[in-house]
Amino acid sequence: MQSHSLRMFLAGAALLASGFASAETPADFLSRYQTEARQSAPGFSASAERGEKFFTATHGGEWSCSTCHTKNPAARGKHASTGKAIEPMAPAANPERLASTRAVEKWFGRNCKDVLGRTCTPAEKADVVAWLMNSPR
Amino acid sequence: MTATFPARALRALALAIAAGAAGLALADDDENKRLNINHPEYRSECGSCHIAFPPALLGADSWRAMMAGLDKHFGSDASLDAETSAVITKFLVANAARRDSAGSDGRPLLRISDTRWFRKEHRDGHDGITPGIFRSEAVKSAANCAACHRNAAAGDFSERDIRIPKNGARS
Numbered sequence: 001m002q003s004h005s006l007r008m009f010l011a012g013a014a015l016l017a018s019g020f021a022s023a024e025t026p027a028d029f030l031s032r033y034q035t036e037a038r039q040s041a042p043g044f045s046a047s048a049e050r051g052e053k054f055f056t057a058t059h060g061g062e063w064s065c066s067t068c069h070t071k072n073p074a075a076r077g078k079h080a081s082t083g084k085a086i087e088p089m090a091p092a093a094n095p096e097r098l099a100s101t102r103a104v105e106k107w108f109g110r111n112c113k114d115v116l117g118r119t120c121t122p123a124e125k126a127d128v129v130a131w132l133m134n135s136p137r
Numbered sequence: 138m139t140a141t142f143p144a145r146a147l148r149a150l151a152l153a154i155a156a157g158a159a160g161l162a163l164a165d166d167d168e169n170k171r172l173n174i175n176h177p178e179y180r181s182e183c184g185s186c187h188i189a190f191p192p193a194l195l196g197a198d199s200w201r202a203m204m205a206g207l208d209k210h211f212g213s214d215a216s217l218d219a220e221t222s223a224v225i226t227k228f229l230v231a232n233a234a235r236r237d238s239a240g241s242d243g244r245p246l247l248r249i250s251d252t253r254w255f256r257k258e259h260r261d262g263h264d265g266i267t268p269g270i271f272r273s274e275a276v277k278s279a280a281n282c283a284a285c286h287r288n289a290a291a292g293d294f295s296e297r298d299i300r301i302p303k304n305g306a307r308s
Contacts, residue, residue: 081213082186082278109214110213111214
């Protein structure tokens, strides 16, 4: 049995180290966001179904995540205002996805502000990651 | 007013001055219009939502102003960490147009497509540009350089690679 505080410490250390490591796996993001979400909701467990709903719905603004990324994580998207192609979001279809903290945090930060007018919560991010990981190629 | 020749000569002179003022090193007889975008960080950070625009098409003041407001970038959040932002600003300023690109209010322009040089080069009737083409379904925005300049993403704006989509057509 590992103590809770040791687990928290390890998660924190992983978070710090990730700023320097470049190769991460989608599962790393899932567990990290899940761990963060459990700090305020101990029973939290990521749900791909919730992730899909979150991703494909609008949140008071004009855009949903799907406006640029489509409703299919394995498909190529298209930027809503510039028309530029966006490679698929599912790691199974595009191995470059969910592989770097820098990229993932940067885009969650920007895109959540554009779509929700605020940052995404760790729970929302965990759900989205779970859904993207679930997607076949 | 009556003598057409001096009027035309004057216009030609005015255009030459305007082109010079834009600080663009683009000679019309030059077949290859490759503009420098040769900076990996710039290309990946500023080439994700649209093509990486050539720094030479705006003045240094314009780039500085743009880099200072990335959190509100044409309706999108394009913010960067301070370190990356500084590296990119340095590249942009070092390769900027020689003259500043300012609007009529004297403030730096943020759109290449608002510069006098761009409007002249892309005016209606010039080399197949038709009225409304920039708003058409196929082009959508003057910022969508690659809709016509097929190699724009590589910084190549050579004339032979221009294909203007049919007005209103989908592609």
